[in-house]
Amino acid sequence: EKCMKNRVTVTIAGQEYALIAEESPEYTRKVADFVDEQVRKVLEEARVSRTDAAVLAGLNIADRHFKELEAEENLRRQLKESLEESAKLKMELSEAKRENFKLQTQLQNRKN
DSSP, X not given: OOOOOXXXXXXXXXXXXXXXXXXXXXXXXXXXXXXXXXXXXXHHHSOOOHHHHHHHHHHHHHHHHHHHHHHHHHHHHHHHHHHHHHHHHHHHHHHHHHHHHHHHHHHHHHHO
16 A cells, blocks of 8 residues: 655744654644644744754654653553453452352252
């Protein structure tokens, strides 16, 4: 299966870049707009070159990425623990139902 390459021109911090990507032009523009926003934010906050602003923006984006990965991992762990707890409770309920049935049967046999 051959992937189609899309050529897209984007502007980041006033500089045009011709990109070739497998993703849709809309997606590529969305990514570029996000990077542009991050670089511009750094440029507004500090008197640095465009190159330094790009590096600092990259660090900010990577920081956000790793924090989101950590949050995702915590959610996975919580979900796994909840599923294990749920399975344990189902087993206990099943056991309680069996015990209840056994007691009812013994009670019936005593009455008869």
